[in-house]
Amino acid sequence: MDEWRHLLENDEQQKEQQRVDLVVSKIDNKISTTEREYDSAHSETKKVQQNYADNTSVNYFEVDDRIETSAELQQQRGLVSRLTENESILKNQLDTLKDLKKSPYFGRIDIQDDGEPDTEQLYIGIASFENADGEFLVYDWRAPISSVYYNGTLGKVAYETPMGKQETTLKKKRQFQIVDGKIRNMFDTNETVGDEMLQSALGAQNDDYMQNIVATIQHEQNDIIRDTKSNLLVVQGVAGSGKTSAILQRIAFLLYHSRDTLEADQIILFSPNKLFSHYISEVLPSLGERNMRQVTFDEFIDNRLKGLNVQSLFERYETDGKLTNQQRFVRSFKESAKFMDEAKEYCDNLAASDIYFSDIIFNEAVFFSKREIRSIFNSFPKAAKVSDRYLQTKNELIKRLKRRINRETQEDWVNDEIDQLSDEKYHDLLAGKTLGEFQNEDAERFFIAQKIVTDRLRVVYDAIFNDNFLDAYMQYADFLGKVDLPQNIDQPQWQQAINEFNSSIEFHSIKLDDCAPLLYMRDYICNTGQNNTMKYLFVDEMQDYSVAQLKYLRYAFPQTKWTLLGDSEQALFKDVEQPEEILRKLNSAFKVRHSRLISLMRSYRSTFPITTFAKSILPNGADIEAFNREGSIPELILSTGFKDGINQLIKAITGQRNKYGTVAVLTKNMREAKQVYEQIHSQTDATLLKDADRTLPKGVLVLPIYLAKGLEFDSVIAWDTSEKNYPDASLLGTLYTIITRAMHHLTLISIDSVTPLISDESLHNSQIKIERTIS
Numbered sequence: 001m002d003e004w005r006h007l008l009e010n011d012e013q014q015k016e017q018q019r020v021d022l023v024v025s026k027i028d029n030k031i032s033t034t035e036r037e038y039d040s041a042h043s044e045t046k047k048v049q050q051n052y053a054d055n056t057s058v059n060y061f062e063v064d065d066r067i068e069t070s071a072e073l074q075q076q077r078g079l080v081s082r083l084t085e086n087e088s089i090l091k092n093q094l095d096t097l098k099d100l101k102k103s104p105y106f107g108r109i110d111i112q113d114d115g116e117p118d119t120e121q122l123y124i125g126i127a128s129f130e131n132a133d134g135e136f137l138v139y140d141w142r143a144p145i146s147s148v149y150y151n152g153t154l155g156k157v158a159y160e161t162p163m164g165k166q167e168t169t170l171k172k173k174r175q176f177q178i179v180d181g182k183i184r185n186m187f188d189t190n191e192t193v194g195d196e197m198l199q200s201a202l203g204a205q206n207d208d209y210m211q212n213i214v215a216t217i218q219h220e221q222n223d224i225i226r227d228t229k230s231n232l233l234v235v236q237g238v239a240g241s242g243k244t245s246a247i248l249q250r251i252a253f254l255l256y257h258s259r260d261t262l263e264a265d266q267i268i269l270f271s272p273n274k275l276f277s278h279y280i281s282e283v284l285p286s287l288g289e290r291n292m293r294q295v296t297f298d299e300f301i302d303n304r305l306k307g308l309n310v311q312s313l314f315e316r317y318e319t320d321g322k323l324t325n326q327q328r329f330v331r332s333f334k335e336s337a338k339f340m341d342e343a344k345e346y347c348d349n350l351a352a353s354d355i356y357f358s359d360i361i362f363n364e365a366v367f368f369s370k371r372e373i374r375s376i377f378n379s380f381p382k383a384a385k386v387s388d389r390y391l392q393t394k395n396e397l398i399k400r401l402k403r404r405i406n407r408e409t410q411e412d413w414v415n416d417e418i419d420q421l422s423d424e425k426y427h428d429l430l431a432g433k434t435l436g437e438f439q440n441e442d443a444e445r446f447f448i449a450q451k452i453v454t455d456r457l458r459v460v461y462d463a464i465f466n467d468n469f470l471d472a473y474m475q476y477a478d479f480l481g482k483v484d485l486p487q488n489i490d491q492p493q494w495q496q497a498i499n500e501f502n503s504s505i506e507f508h509s510i511k512l513d514d515c516a517p518l519l520y521m522r523d524y525i526c527n528t529g530q531n532n533t534m535k536y537l538f539v540d541e542m543q544d545y546s547v548a549q550l551k552y553l554r555y556a557f558p559q560t561k562w563t564l565l566g567d568s569e570q571a572l573f574k575d576v577e578q579p580e581e582i583l584r585k586l587n588s589a590f591k592v593r594h595s596r597l598i599s600l601m602r603s604y605r606s607t608f609p610i611t612t613f614a615k616s617i618l619p620n621g622a623d624i625e626a627f628n629r630e631g632s633i634p635e636l637i638l639s640t641g642f643k644d645g646i647n648q649l650i651k652a653i654t655g656q657r658n659k660y661g662t663v664a665v666l667t668k669n670m671r672e673a674k675q676v677y678e679q680i681h682s683q684t685d686a687t688l689l690k691d692a693d694r695t696l697p698k699g700v701l702v703l704p705i706y707l708a709k710g711l712e713f714d715s716v717i718a719w720d721t722s723e724k725n726y727p728d729a730s731l732l733g734t735l736y737t738i739i740t741r742a743m744h745h746l747t748l749i750s751i752d753s754v755t756p757l758i759s760d761e762s763l764h765n766s767q768i769k770i771e772r773t774i775s
């Protein structure tokens with residue numbers, strides 16, 4: 001009987017292979033024609049570019065000729081950019097076709113619509129592919145019907161289309177693993193996506209880059225990927241549950257779903273660190289899409305507070321010792337939605353006399369005094385919004401500057417300067433004007449004089465344009481002095497916080513908790529800092545953001561739909577907050593309609609024994625579902641003192657390095673990472689990773705956990721999980737995050753007695769293998 005089934009299966013596989021061969025040959029033909037189109041597009045672009053280059057060097061000094069040339073050049077420039085765009089579209093098509101050729105599809109569904117006599121077979125791959133008659137040989141995984149593959153079990157199924165919900169009957173679901181045009185594996189399944197496929201995807205060794213998960217997307221991940229209705233989508237997912245994978249697939253999905261209205265650079269992702277940005281950078285290109293914008297919160301803030309040394313979240317981890325209760329209250333007040341609301345209210349009610357205007361200085365003298373600026377502000381109706389009055393003040397300052405420029409053109413120094421201009425410089429200043437355009441010589445001279453004075457006074461213009469006439473730091477300090485304090489904060493503690501703010505500003509630096517409210521106040525008064533072109537905003541590791549920071553992002557990107565992802569258990573150096581609580585806070589802070597919380601409880605990254613151990617250290621760990629992948633039990637090495645610990649570490653590294661491509665030694669902070677690195681680098685090929693690093697080398701890596709957020713490694717060694725180093729629950733998230741970076745193997749090294757965060761129960765239940773060194 002078994003033999004009979006085997007023969008049948010073989011027969012089926014042969015038939016499927018024939019189809020793969022056919023599709024591959026059609027893809028091959030398409031590749032050839034696209035290559036020809038690409039070559040001719042490329043030579044066309046080169047020809048036009050050459051022509052453009054030849055033309056830019058002619059007739060430079062004759063004003064009249066230059067105008068003519070410039071119109072012609074503009075036309076050519078437009079042509080070059082159209083041709084380059086066409087060329088890059090063809091190049092993308094070629095890349096996608098080449099990927100398709102290797103593995104044209106990964107799924108097949110057989111469906112039968114009501115009333116139809118036959119079933120239809122649809123094949124699903126990373127992109128669609130049609131034959132010459134317009135028949136789909138491969139359907140894009142994002143097409144409406146493809147959702148059936150990810151969601152449905154056999155029988156009646158429904159799927160969303162642009163025309164509304166459709167129903168059909170799913171008769172068969174088949175999965176393929178096709179490598180270089182050959183079917184390696186195929187099987188029919190009734191599950192969402194069979195476990196065998198997942199096993200093989202997850203069992204692979206870590207790569208430098210994250211892989212797309214298109215062939216094995218799970219049902220609950222599919223909900224995240226295909227959600228187009230929520231304005232605020234919050235994903236709480238346990239470590240390794242595929243949050244990051246799901247949002248990258250979601251971005252690819254959105255780009256497909258709204259391809260006429262959405263561009264990749266209208267999507268922005270806030271990522272936890274620069275290594276992470278690099279790690280995920282290949283997922284979208286592997287799906288044939290361009291990458292979205294990516295930025296870390298630190299980079300974003302740095303860019304907006306130029307000239308100040310902004311404390312990063314990482315510096316905060318490193319420098320903050322244990323906070324007193326009062327310090328914690330101050331921080332959480334500054335990070336709250338209430339504080340931001342108070343800041344807004346303060347700004348809305350500012351009278352002219354309350355605003356900290358600054359003089360605009362030119363050549364060490366006052367050009368516009370703060371008194372003048374304040375009286376301009378005061379001249380606009382008091383009923384108007386402060387930001388409107390401010391904007392009108394800005395416009396008035398620009399008007400006055402222009403008048404000053406016109407007056408200044410009559411001055412002797414300007415005439416002297418014009419007389420000394422070389423012909424070449426003179427023509428440069430005329431840029432774009434023909435001599436005949438001026439009524440007379442005086443008009444021409446006035447035009448040149450205006451240019452010279454404008455150039456000279458550019459600093460004043462820039463000061464107005466960049467809002468330097470508002471002293472945002474003083475304004476913020478004034479707000480700090482006036483805000484209503486919550487009951488739990490003592491006045492002297494608050495005064496100390498104000499003093500600290502003032503003295504750090506004197507040294508051109510600012511603490512992280514002051515950044516969001518200060519920027520918000522400055523931008524809100526000045527009517528700036530808003531980007532209206534972004535349509536989607538994603539925040540990964542949302543538990544690392546304060547509500548105040550998220551509120552500022554909300555202000556900065558007002559037109560965006562939000563997707564926030566995180567894991568409340570992975571909060572570093574702070575207490576855990578429940579996801580429902582986070583959503584409640586965000587809902588009330590943002591006042592959005594259509595918000596949704598999705599929880600992912602299944603963890604895919606680590607082997608079963610590692611996830612089982614990770615669960616055991618969390619109070620609610622039992623809710624986490626471990627994906628069933630075999631592996632060895634995590635090891636705990638109890639060393640006797642630092643020196644012994646380092647010896648054990650070197651031994652563990654050597655053992656792991658024989659088996660795996662990457663072994664990461666993860667520490668609590670940078671200080672420890674440096675200390676460990678110093679001790680081991682002469683005996684291992686270790687690399688110490690720092691804040692600014694953007695790429696992940698292979699081999700042995702030593703890094704603090706905050707740089708490893710969102711990443712994963714074949715083998716992880718957690719450094720010094722001792723009682724001394726992890727004394728209480730405030731470090732539970734840190735330890736949990738370290739443990740869950742491991743894909744295949746986990747070792748913990750503890751100097752003397754182990755942290756109480758690892759319970760006796762897990763030690764006794766053989767969830768971890770203990771080794772003691774003998775001194």
Ligand SMILES: Nc1ncnc2c1ncn2[C@@H]1O[C@H](COP(=O)(O)OP(=O)(O)OP(=O)(O)O)[C@@H](O)[C@H]1O
Nearest residue numbers: 213216217218239240241242243244245604605710
């Ligand atoms: N459906 C899937 N198919 C194949 N692999 C998957 C799937 N879902 C997740 N994975 C794999 O599991 C690992 C963890 O995924 P990912 O990094 O997206 O999780 P995460 O929830 O963002 O993790 P963390 O919060 O711990 O950083 C990755 O290697 C990813 O490729």
